[in-house]
Amino acid sequence: MSATGIGAAVRRKEDLRFITGKGKYTDDVVRPGETRAVFVRSPHAHAKINSIDVSAARKMPGVVDVLTGKDLATDKIGNLICGWMIHSKDGTPMKMAPHPALAADKVCHVGDAVAVVIAETQAQARDAAEKVKVDYQVMPAVVDPGKAKSGPQIHDVAPKNTIYEWSLGDAKAVDAAFALAKHVTKLDIVNNRLVPNAIEPRVALAEYDAGTDQLTLWNTTQNPHVSRLVIAAFVGMAPEHKLRVIAPDVGGGFGSKIFIYPEEVVCLWAARKVGRPVKWTADRSESFVTDAHGRDHVTHAELALDASGKMLAMRVKTIANLGAYMSTFSSSVPTYLYATLLSGQYDIPQIYCEVDAVYTNTVPVDAYRGAGRPEATFVVERLVEVAARQMDIDPADLRKRNFIKSFPHQTPVIMAYDAGDYNASLKKALELADVKGFNKRKRDAARDGKLRGLGYSTYIEACGIAPSQAVGSLGCGVGLWESAEVRVNPTGSVEVLTGTHAHGQGHETTFAQLVSERLGIPFENVSIVHGDTDKVQFGMGTYGSRSGAVGMSAIVKALDKIEAKAKKVAAHMLEAAEGDIEFKDGKFTVAGTDKSAAWGDVSLNAYIAHKFAGQELEPGLKETSFYDPTNFTFPAGCHICEVEVDRDTGKTEIVNWTAVDDFGTVINPMIVEGQVHGGIAQGIGQALLEGAVYDKDGQLVTGSLMDYCMPHAHDLPSFQVGLTETKSPSNPLGIKGCGEAGAIAAPAAVINAITDAIGNEELGMPATAQTVWAALKRGQPRQAA
Amino acid sequence: MPAVSMTVNGKAVTGDVEARTLLVQFLRENLRLTGTHVGCDTSQCGACVVHIDGIAAKSCTTLALQCEGAKVTTIEGLAEPNGPLHPMQEAFRENHGLQCGFCTPGMIMAALDIVRRRGNDLDEHTIREQLDGNICRCTGYHNIVKAIAAGAKAMAKGGAHQAAE
Amino acid sequence: MYNFTFHRPTTVRQAAGLLARNPEAKLLAGGHSLLPVMKLRLANPSALIDLSLVEGLSGVEQKGRSIVIGAMTRHADAANSPVLQQVLPGLASVPASIGDPQVRNRGTIGGSIANNDPNADYPAACLGLGATIITNKRRIAADDFFTGMFSTALEEGEIIAKVSFPIAKKAAYEKFKHPASGFALVGVFVSKRGADIRVAVTGAGASGVFRVKSFEEALKKRFAAKSLEGMTIPASGMNSDIHASAEYRAHLVGVLARRALVKATA
Missing domain, CATH: 3.30.43.10 (Uridine Diphospho-n-acetylenolpyruvylglucosamine Reductase, domain 2)
Structure with a gap:
């Protein structure tokens, strides 16, 4: 392994600008003549708009324009859309309600935008926004997904607020298997609603050049090309070639910056209307009521086992709250990203899952770190843990008995797992966590009045999203391949243009490691370019732990072509047959001779083109590849959480955390571990601290960081992280992906540990001190089913 | 509009501002020092932490006019232009104490304040407790804690107990 | 704004x-x-x-059998005051627990008690020690100062100059932090100065900081955690929100009072 090649813990290229304050985030971009936009938002969860009076606002100092949903409709600006078609059991398509960027007739959640004020300064725009008079006719709201079907209808297209009633699996076969079961474990589970809270709030800055009829959008997005595609093709703002989307440094995304939001549409439209750049920067309070939330499932789940603990079948019924409108990928999250993972790491012959997706008067819900897979893992790993406890089988042992051991393995829920060794990660985790010593630690804790508990989560996820044909057959509106363009400069330095986007993942470093190793050139001589539709031809962006498995695979394919072309150039230079040229460590040699050419000589010759005829070989050294994976990848592993619960207050402290993950090939272990740490923190956040709460009228009670509890440093332990490795056979590098694992694994491990400590399985998330105290007080003994 | 003058990163600066202008706005918009960030509106996240007269403060909860005559240091003022990085900056890079980088300037400024108050030999518990005013969504804090411990030690070696203010 | x-x-x-x-x-x-x-x-x-x-509003000093803290004294300076840590460490622990380090670097005692946030820490210390609030016009006993949520006895034009705390032999503060805001979900300050025994609670009461007379009575026999064993206060009159029900807050008052007593008598 070279010091900067694959497998090396190279320090990150991008850090220098971030640690010196020289990062360039969207809000740091300032355009000449820039104006500021402030949105007028609904204070009501559900209301008709009788009228909007903007006359007073227009007279306020500094106001450039005030625009409403009517103006938007007049200008024929299209609605936002959801790009993944789901069909109900009965074959009917999902009920997608219109989602205008500014509501004209009615508002459907607190925070729904009804008008925008454009002014010289942010403060002036905000002053004027308060003068916009909106006459609302307030209507009853529905916020609880369990009551959505009987609540007031929100959209004309969706009777009973039902978007779809979808199912996966063979219900009859599952019923038959349950009939034969010796043991059935049943759980009612609420997967709590989360607010992503990337620390950088969303920002949109739009500029219109009347001379060229060109629109440019600087935006906090994880996928500039998808954003441009949707805004061009569906919203109809401008043709694709007249719209440029730039995602500069982006301060975290976690899914919330995948989606196409009203604000960027409005800023583009307004910039063209007022003829000046328009910038909108979200306040955190605004983020809470406009950024797509995550999770929000209500589930009943059952697991059937035989007398020996062999799993026979699983039955799951979930109601998924998609909020007031269908966000960009919302429909896929509780279906193909959820039910398809219900087999976990286990050989379960039959699985049946029903999912009803509903509208409520809440912020739209979409993918958030893990997207569907944390929900699935929580269902599976809680069922397994509780079943083990009920059957008095060691939870690790019950898992082992049911692990899938041979690959490929076709689950009953679409996925074909291609590689893994679940025993290996469990075994290593058991050792690292010193599970053998747990009973002693539990006794010691008891002497201090503390309740100690241990919880496992042997999770699986489907990443490397995704084979285009496969997702197309499941309803996805786009292909999920990735592109790469490798430009070799005459002097031998290399620029790689990728369609993925980094917002913390360190692609500028890991992608350069790949190129450095493959071409044998210094790491410093490689630049990674992303986040600009004028530079990168097309790409699908970053989410679903796809950038390594799909994005780097595209780079590999492009590098294959570069090598092939460079060998042709070298053959001319060295006057040898192309087939005799070998390439290693940045040097081209003629096999069996000492004739060689250095990388930089070959790149220079490719451009000066003196050694070959143009008719024979095109000058230049630049190649493009579009890589479509052959399968999802299946990262998996074992996380073990150990907690201590304060009996008097119910406060939980996480005292040990062990994570052993199989991510396939690891390019940079330092970065991979960092991803694991961050994921675990978000998972612990979900389990212990975070929960978006609406009151019955649809007001978000946890609408700021004063009430919504983000994990702080003192809420978390240091993490013990280990790796096992089985390579993914589905991409050339054997990468599986690591970005979401922690968030997927962690919640179940935490809740399994606390329920172990307190001896009561009825425990909701977040398991705050109060929640745990109440569970301790109820003190119901574990039910044997 | 009232005028305000202060010293920022060693340079005397002045500006005309509305009374309601926050220090962070003055830094970002008037002085174009965009390393100081705004991550929340309720003084929780700490992305805006700077030093006022050597003491860490949230520049989103401080008026520019309150800093009349003060010495303000931002992330841009830690290292000399083209000079070596401050040991705390170096420690964040060396220990992968950042991912998206948005909370990082505030984290580094807060870290230096921990060193000012608690010295150069910091244990994990102290660092975690003292980071209460800064939120990171990316790193899970694991490597930030390591970075601060290492940065504090490196400062002792280099004799740089405090930021360059 | x-x-x-x-x-x-x-x-x-x-x-x-x-x-x-x-x-x-x-x-x-x-x-x-x-x-x-x-x-x-x-x-x-x-x-x-x-x-x-404004000159003369900052600083911590011992004056006879009292500690006097200037209204503009920052929380960090009060928490780190050597004299306070020596003679009344229970009080020093109160500003040390407020908010986060950056907040403590800026926030002041005068601002805190004038605002009288029902979840703030200093009001519990003032009431729990029987402090006197000294303004530009008069001296106000803490028992009379805090008149309800975000409400005080301060009149128009009245400015807090300093707060005088009697030095109690035994005093301690125990706080259960609101997990998001860092305010006191419940905070209990206990003290004993001769026959004057005080138990003051912040964060819990629907109308702000209050004293727990039943606890104070029980502690007269013996100023120790044991005296409060099994004791709690009624949930009626407690705040209730998503973070803590009235019942949970009432429970925490008992738990934290006992823990504060352990600290105070250690």
Whole structure:
């Protein structure tokens, strides 16, 4: 392994600008003549708009324009859309309600935008926004997904607020298997609603050049090309070639910056209307009521086992709250990203899952770190843990008995797992966590009045999203391949243009490691370019732990072509047959001779083109590849959480955390571990601290960081992280992906540990001190089913 | 509009501002020092932490006019232009104490304040407790804690107990 | 936030004059309660009168059998005051527990008690020690000062100059932090100074900081955690929100009081 090649813990290229304050985030971009936009938002969860009076606002100092949903409709600006078609059991398509960027007739959640004020300064725009008079006719709201079907209808297209009633699996076969079961474990589970809270709030800055009829959008997005595609093709703002989307440094995304939001549409439209750049920067309070939330499932789940603990079948019924409108990928999250993972790491012959997706008067819900897979893992790993406890089988042992051991393995829920060794990660985790010593630690804790508990989560996820044909057959509106363009400069330095986007993942470093190793050139001589539709031809962006498995695979394919072309150039230079040229460590040699050419000589010759005829070989050294994976990848592993619960207050402290993950090939272990740490923190956040709460009228009670509890440093332990490795056979590098694992694994491990400590399985998330105290007080003994 | 003058990163600066202008706005918009960030509106996240007269403060909860005559240091003022990085900056890079980088300037400024108050030999518990005013969504804090411990030690070696203010 | 005019007096008299001339003005101390509220446009003062240049309002000193803390003393400075740590460490632990380090670097005792947030820490210390609030006009006993949620006995034009705390032999504060905001979900201050036994609770009461007479009575026999064993207070009158029900808060009052007593008698 070279010091900067694959497998090396190279320090990150991008850090220098971030640690010196020289990062360039969207809000740091300032355009000449820039104006500021402030949105007028609904204070009501559900209301008709009788009228909007903007006359007073227009007279306020500094106001450039005030625009409403009517103006938007007049200008024929299209609605936002959801790009993944789901069909109900009965074959009917999902009920997608219109989602205008500014509501004209009615508002459907607190925070729904009804008008925008454009002014010289942010403060002036905000002053004027308060003068916009909106006459609302307030209507009853529905916020609880369990009551959505009987609540007031929100959209004309969706009777009973039902978007779809979808199912996966063979219900009859599952019923038959349950009939034969010796043991059935049943759980009612609420997967709590989360607010992503990337620390950088969303920002949109739009500029219109009347001379060229060109629109440019600087935006906090994880996928500039998808954003441009949707805004061009569906919203109809401008043709694709007249719209440029730039995602500069982006301060975290976690899914919330995948989606196409009203604000960027409005800023583009307004910039063209007022003829000046328009910038909108979200306040955190605004983020809470406009950024797509995550999770929000209500589930009943059952697991059937035989007398020996062999799993026979699983039955799951979930109601998924998609909020007031269908966000960009919302429909896929509780279906193909959820039910398809219900087999976990286990050989379960039959699985049946029903999912009803509903509208409520809440912020739209979409993918958030893990997207569907944390929900699935929580269902599976809680069922397994509780079943083990009920059957008095060691939870690790019950898992082992049911692990899938041979690959490929076709689950009953679409996925074909291609590689893994679940025993290996469990075994290593058991050792690292010193599970053998747990009973002693539990006794010691008891002497201090503390309740100690241990919880496992042997999770699986489907990443490397995704084979285009496969997702197309499941309803996805786009292909999920990735592109790469490798430009070799005459002097031998290399620029790689990728369609993925980094917002913390360190692609500028890991992608350069790949190129450095493959071409044998210094790491410093490689630049990674992303986040600009004028530079990168097309790409699908970053989410679903796809950038390594799909994005780097595209780079590999492009590098294959570069090598092939460079060998042709070298053959001319060295006057040898192309087939005799070998390439290693940045040097081209003629096999069996000492004739060689250095990388930089070959790149220079490719451009000066003196050694070959143009008719024979095109000058230049630049190649493009579009890589479509052959399968999802299946990262998996074992996380073990150990907690201590304060009996008097119910406060939980996480005292040990062990994570052993199989991510396939690891390019940079330092970065991979960092991803694991961050994921675990978000998972612990979900389990212990975070929960978006609406009151019955649809007001978000946890609408700021004063009430919504983000994990702080003192809420978390240091993490013990280990790796096992089985390579993914589905991409050339054997990468599986690591970005979401922690968030997927962690919640179940935490809740399994606390329920172990307190001896009561009825425990909701977040398991705050109060929640745990109440569970301790109820003190119901574990039910044997 | 009232005028305000202060010293920022060693340079005397002045500006005309509305009374309601926050220090962070003055830094970002008037002085174009965009390393100081705004991550929340309720003084929780700490992305805006700077030093006022050597003491860490949230520049989103401080008026520019309150800093009349003060010495303000931002992330841009830690290292000399083209000079070596401050040991705390170096420690964040060396220990992968950042991912998206948005909370990082505030984290580094807060870290230096921990060193000012608690010295150069910091244990994990102290660092975690003292980071209460800064939120990171990316790193899970694991490597930030390591970075601060290492940065504090490196400062002792280099004799740089405090930021360059 | 809405705009306002900004004043920086250098004496209490000037500050009082500005207050008198600007009836909609607010005093600005550390600003860490007021500015966040103004940023959310929930307060709209016509003027801010910044007290940071007013001389003689900062510092911690022992005066006879009392500790006197100037109104503009920052939480960090109070928490780290050697004299306070030596003679009344239970009180020093209160500012040390407020907010986060950056908040403690700016926030002041005067600002905290004038605001009387029902979840703030200092009111519990004032009431729990029987402090005297000294203004530019008079001396107010803590028992009379805190009159309800965000409400105090301060009259118009009245400016807190300092707070005098009697030095209790035994005193301690125990706080259960709100997990998001860092305020006290419940905080209990206990003290014993001769026959004067006090148990003051913040965060829990629907009308702000209050004393727990039943606990104080029980502690008269013996000032120890054991005296409160099994004791709790009624949930009625407790705050209830998503973070803690009235019942849970009432329970925590008992738990934290016992823990504070363990600390105070250690």
